[in-house]
Amino acid sequence: MLTPYHGRCWKLPDGVSSDQLIAPPHVFNFEPDYLRQHLLAEVSPDLARSAKPGDIIVAGAHFAHGSVHSHPFIAMKAMGLGLICRSLSRGPYRLTVFMGVPVLTIDDETYCAIRDADELAVDFATGEIRTTDKTFKAEPLPPFLMEIIEAGGGFEYAKQQSARSSSHAGSG
Amino acid sequence: MGQTLSQKIFARTSGRERVMPGEVVWCSPDLVTTPEVAFPAYVRRLRGLGMDKLARPERVVVAIDHEVPAHSQAGADRNRITREMAAELGVGHLFDSEGITHPLIVERGLVRPGMFVAAADSHTAVIGGAGAIGIPFGFETALMMAAGQIWVRVPETIRVTITGMPSPGVSARDVALATMRQLDEETASYRIVEFHGEGLRHIPFWDRMTLCGLCIDIGAKSAVVPADDTTVAALRSLGVADAEMMTSDADASFAHEISVDLAGLAPQISIPPSPTHVRSVLELGGMEIQHAYLGSCASGTIEDLRASAAMLDGRRVHPGVKMLVIPSTKRVFQQAMREGLLNRFIDAGAAVAAPTCGPCFGGTAQLCPGERRISTSTRNDPGRMGSSEAEIFLASALTVTASAIAGRIADPRSYVRS
Numbered sequence: 001m002l003t004p005y006h007g008r009c010w011k012l013p014d015g016v017s018s019d020q021l022i023a024p025p026h027v028f029n030f031e032p033d034y035l036r037q038h039l040l041a042e043v044s045p046d047l048a049r050s051a052k053p054g055d056i057i058v059a060g061a062h063f064a065h066g067s068v069h070s071h072p073f074i075a076m077k078a079m080g081l082g083l084i085c086r087s088l089s090r091g092p093y094r095l096t097v098f099m100g101v102p103v104l105t106i107d108d109e110t111y112c113a114i115r116d117a118d119e120l121a122v123d124f125a126t127g128e129i130r131t132t133d134k135t136f137k138a139e140p141l142p143p144f145l146m147e148i149i150e151a152g153g154g155f156e157y158a159k160q161q162s163a164r165s166s167s168h169a170g171s172g
Numbered sequence: 173m174g175q176t177l178s179q180k181i182f183a184r185t186s187g188r189e190r191v192m193p194g195e196v197v198w199c200s201p202d203l204v205t206t207p208e209v210a211f212p213a214y215v216r217r218l219r220g221l222g223m224d225k226l227a228r229p230e231r232v233v234v235a236i237d238h239e240v241p242a243h244s245q246a247g248a249d250r251n252r253i254t255r256e257m258a259a260e261l262g263v264g265h266l267f268d269s270e271g272i273t274h275p276l277i278v279e280r281g282l283v284r285p286g287m288f289v290a291a292a293d294s295h296t297a298v299i300g301g302a303g304a305i306g307i308p309f310g311f312e313t314a315l316m317m318a319a320g321q322i323w324v325r326v327p328e329t330i331r332v333t334i335t336g337m338p339s340p341g342v343s344a345r346d347v348a349l350a351t352m353r354q355l356d357e358e359t360a361s362y363r364i365v366e367f368h369g370e371g372l373r374h375i376p377f378w379d380r381m382t383l384c385g386l387c388i389d390i391g392a393k394s395a396v397v398p399a400d401d402t403t404v405a406a407l408r409s410l411g412v413a414d415a416e417m418m419t420s421d422a423d424a425s426f427a428h429e430i431s432v433d434l435a436g437l438a439p440q441i442s443i444p445p446s447p448t449h450v451r452s453v454l455e456l457g458g459m460e461i462q463h464a465y466l467g468s469c470a471s472g473t474i475e476d477l478r479a480s481a482a483m484l485d486g487r488r489v490h491p492g493v494k495m496l497v498i499p500s501t502k503r504v505f506q507q508a509m510r511e512g513l514l515n516r517f518i519d520a521g522a523a524v525a526a527p528t529c530g531p532c533f534g535g536t537a538q539l540c541p542g543e544r545r546i547s548t549s550t551r552n553d554p555g556r557m558g559s560s561e562a563e564i565f566l567a568s569a570l571t572v573t574a575s576a577i578a579g580r581i582a583d584p585r586s587y588v589r590s
Binding site for chain 1: 196209213246247294310319357358360362445447551556
């Protein structure tokens with residue numbers, strides 16, 4: 001079971017594109033320690049320096065639209081960040097899961113009620129989001145995708161699956 | 173109840189008789205494509221997990237297309253490692269500086285109607301112009317290369333009916349942008365955009381690549397023009413024999429339907445900061461530009477080069493504009509050379525470069541703060557082509573050429589010769 005995230009809210013507006021999350025000149029590099037230095041460099045310059053594991057990016061609609069790039073999610077995973085947003089399209093939705101970044105989509109009311117720098121406690125497994133004075137509920141990911149996130153991402157999930165099938169083969 | 177084209181494709185590739193939208197199925201893609209940008213990183217990740225074999229290497233395409241020719245030591249190293257790794261893994265198709273992956277695999281006859289092509293790169297939807305479905309997966313492509321399979325949620329389909337005949341100066345980009353005006357991300361996400369209608373007769377084979385490729389930027393899963401006579405004839409000339417005209421059944425269920433009338437359509441343009449911010453070119457007429465770019469996987473076709481060169485015949489690029497022309501593949505480059513088009517570009521004051529994705533993502537020909545470029549490429553996010561204080565406007569090859577001549581954003585209908 002994924003342990004709940006406790007940390008600071010980094011609030012972002014609607015429509016932050018994939019190219020704004022990690023600028024195109026950096027997409028040749030896939031190293032987590034490199035990419036984390038460039039996450040949201042133009043939109044939220046403090047984030048790369050100050051974000052701590054357990055912090056949550058709370059974004060508006062169409063998060064990471066545009067280029068289907070893995071890089072922002074590699075950076076977020078390396079930094080231990082969770083993601084909450086009003087919406088994200090198919091490409092980034094898959095990549096958050098594949099990179100092992102937990103994600104929840106929220107309604108407008110929840111998005112408006114959460115402020116930048118709020119203390120948040122987020123249980124991605126149940127969909128419960130708590131601020132210091134309010135509690136909200138979002139629909140958690142389907143169990144199939146939660147399993148991938150709990151494993152730490154698609155590669156780790158594949159590794160677990162193959163270890164499991166070979167250990168079954170051994171015991172059979 | 174009939175099936176959509178994508179239901180048929182995902183049924184076939186998952187080994188099922190029938191699949192329904194919303195179902196999650198495991199599919200074996202017919203082709204998996206990766207540019208050199210990502211390939212070495214993918215292979216290293218797989219090797220780190222002890223995976224040093226590709227499930228179906230004959231279905232894997234690796235293309236060195238983003239940094240061509242290499243203009244950094246890191247790029248040169250990456251290109252060399254890509255060649256070496258592709259050889260070690262027995263990759264079926266390595267294209268080394270031959271052109272941009274998406275039009276290239278169509279040109280080389282690797283794409284057939286009804287195929288499922290999975291790609292690392294975003295703009296694989298381009299191949300929808302050949303009646304196949306191309307879907308981007310980013311880093312997941314690595315695992316897919318090793319496993320030969322990927323889970324896919326069977327998408328719903330949006331039917332776009334194209335009617336009427338366009339006026340001279342209006343082309344596929346304008347049709348794509350008119351489609352974007354009617355489909356927002358909420359409507360398009362997780363869905364396939366499928367084009368139908370008698371108006372498609374006026375959209376030639378390679379222009380259909382532009383039409384489909386741009387739909388990925390609405391947030392759609394992909395886009396496709398189901399194969400018709402035009403597709404079959406074009407593919408035959410590319411060496412693909414007996415391509416099947418696979419399409420959605422007449423009684424298939426569509427999640428959403430819109431129509432676009434070519435008759436009344438004026439040239440369209442995407443303004444910063446997103447391709448989906450679409451205006452009529454007339455609304456922006458007169459805005460000064462310093463750069464014009466014709467190229468990328470969404471253009472750079474022989475048809476776009478011909479149309480642009482014809483417009484430039486007897487005219488010159490405005491002295492205040494740097495115009496850059498990049499054919500999308502080597503074969504297009506050679507064809508344009510044979511037809512005298514490249515000479516015409518150079519005579520008119522434009523520069524011509526070898527096939528690459530380069531300028532589209534700011535890899536070459538970067539913009540300075542305060543500059544404006546009109547471009548046939550795919551995206552116009554701030555910083556996409558260099559300075560985040562530069563502005564990028566996206567339009568058809570004709571609008572880009574007319575603007576390059578005028579030195580300001582111009583309506584191509586005043587420049588086309590009948």
